[in-house]
Amino acid sequence: MVMCTSERTFTGMTKNWRMSYSAKAKGSAMFSFVAAGVALALTACSSGSGEEKNSLESAALNNDTARTEEVGNKKAMQPVVEVTIRTVGDEKTGKHYDTDTIEAKAGELLKISLVNEGSEQSMIHNIVFTRAGKSTEVALAGAKVGAPGNYVPDDTLRVLAASPLALPGQTVVLEFQVPKEPGQYDYVCTYPEHYKFMKGVLLVK
Ligand SMILES: [Cu+2]
16 A cells, blocks of 8 residues: 555544543543544545545444554553552551652553542542642632532643542552653642541653
């Protein structure tokens, strides 16, 4: 497929774009970008090879292929890095995360599994990633939001990503894209008063 050189280039560009987008919007909106990219790539290729394919039909026919490629390329081009963090301790022994530093590469997809190993009823935790030095402010704002808002303020300037609440014995998962700017970020549990003990640093390199 010598004549499809442009397809390869174009598809590559589309995939990168989709990936940077995927952290914010999973699902159909994202997939439509992929489908559009495939349609355009096929059109570009067809015009070179002389085949006459309707680009929309091609997109429809290749939906499954695109999805497979999407999964395949996601693995090949931007793996999801999985990290497990446990919350240990209780009111008496002191509650904390089992790690106070997470290292990540700029822009990578991070899948955090938060395992709540607490047993007391008040051992309700989450993990919220914030801008550097903003974890206490975010936690205090979260406490005001209260249970209806999962103790997370609606603040996209300071909050990078937030997990659901994990009750004692539960595990919750948070997947997000690490900031592209290397540097230090914070994470904290925003359940009331927990920020004093449950916090750490996300080092992006
Ligand atoms: Cu907590």
